[in-house]
Structure formats: structure tokens, C-alpha cells
Amino acid sequence: MNHLRLARLLALVAGLLDFFTGLALTLLPTKILPLMLAPIPGDEALIYLRFVGAFVAAVGASYLWALLRGGVARLRGVFEFTLLFRFATGLFAAIAITRGWLAITWTSVPVADFALIGLQLWLLPKLSTTASD
Numbered sequence: 519m520n521h522l523r524l525a526r527l528l529a530l531v532a533g534l535l536d537f538f539t540g541l542a543l544t545l546l547p548t549k550i551l552p553l554m555l556a557p558i559p560g561d562e563a564l565i566y567l568r569f570v571g572a573f574v575a576a577v578g579a580s581y582l583w584a585l586l587r588g589g590v591a592r593l594r595g596v597f598e599f600t601l602l603f604r605f606a607t608g609l610f611a612a613i614a615i616t617r618g619w620l621a622i623t624w625t626s627v628p629v630a631d632f633a634l635i636g637l638q639l640w641l642l643p644k645l646s647t648t649a650s651d
Contacts, residue, residue, distance in 0.1 A: 521644040525593045528641065529585040532600075532634055536578025543571025555623040577603055594645050597638040604631040604638075 542550035547567050551558050559567060577600060584596035608631030614620040615628070 521641060522590060522593075525590075525597070525641050525645055526585060528634075528637055529581045529593055529596065533578045533581030533585060535630075536574050537582060538575075538578070540571045540573065540575025540578055544568045544575060545571075547571065554626075557621055557623075590645050594642060597642055597645075601635060601638060604635050608632045608635070 539550075545568075547564055548558050558564075580596050580600065584592040608628040611620060611624055611631070612628040615622060615624055
């Protein structure tokens with residue numbers, strides 16, 4: 519599999535995962551949290567969770583937008599753009615889990631974020647040498 523094809527696949531998977539997770543957290547948090555094995559917070563905290571969901575959906579949409587708009591430059595742009603968000607989110611979630619602020623079931627958040635950071639950092643230099651289509 520060439521690097522451009524892998525980058526497109528990564529953008530599709532990350533985009534769909536974030537977009538639909540964020541959408542579910544925004545619109546149906548009390549339905550999706552049990553599926554994630556995460557506790558349902560009180561009503562006031564659900565507002566903040568919905569806000570976070572909107573942000574997660576927007577990050578996912580940025581991957582999908584870059585994918586649909588095509589071209590190596592857009593994929594590079596979204597991979598660079600999301601690194602900071604993924605690092606901040608992954609680091610916060612890891613700290614929150616270790617401090618007991620978030621349940622251990624939230625471990626998938628830092629694991630996914632740090633894995634995507636690694637993949638994106640690995641792909642970025644390879645995409646700079648890939649011919650645009």
C-alpha cells in the first residue's frame with residue numbers, strides 16, 4: 519500500500535470515528551456512554567460533554583473534508599492541524615484517568631489520540647515526497 523493511499527485510509531477512519539463519536543456525544547450522550555462503558559454524568563456535566571462532542575465531531579469533519587476535497591496538500595494540512603488537538607486531548611485524558619477524574623474506560627481516548635499522532639507524524643514526511651494527484 520502506498521503512502522498516499524494509507525493517508526487517505528487514515529483520514530477516512532479517523533474522520534468517521536471522530537465525526538460519529540462526536541455526533542453521538544452531542545445528540546445522544548446517555549445512549550452512547552453505556553456502549554463506551556463510561557458512566558453517565560449528572561445533567562449539568564452532560565452539557566459540557568455535549569460541547570466536547572461538538573468539538574470531536576468538528577475534528578472528524580476536518581479529516582473528511584480534507585479527504586473529500588482531495589490532494590496531498592489538504593491531507594498534509596489536516597494531519598498537521600490535528601496534531602496539537604490530539605496531543606492536548608490525549609495528554610489531558612491520560613492525566614485525568616490517572617488522577618481519577620475520568621473512569622478507566624476512557625483509556626481509549628489517549629490510546630487512539632497517541633496512536634493517530636504517531637501515524638500522522640510517520641506519514642507527514644512521506645507525503646511531502648508524494649506527487650499530488
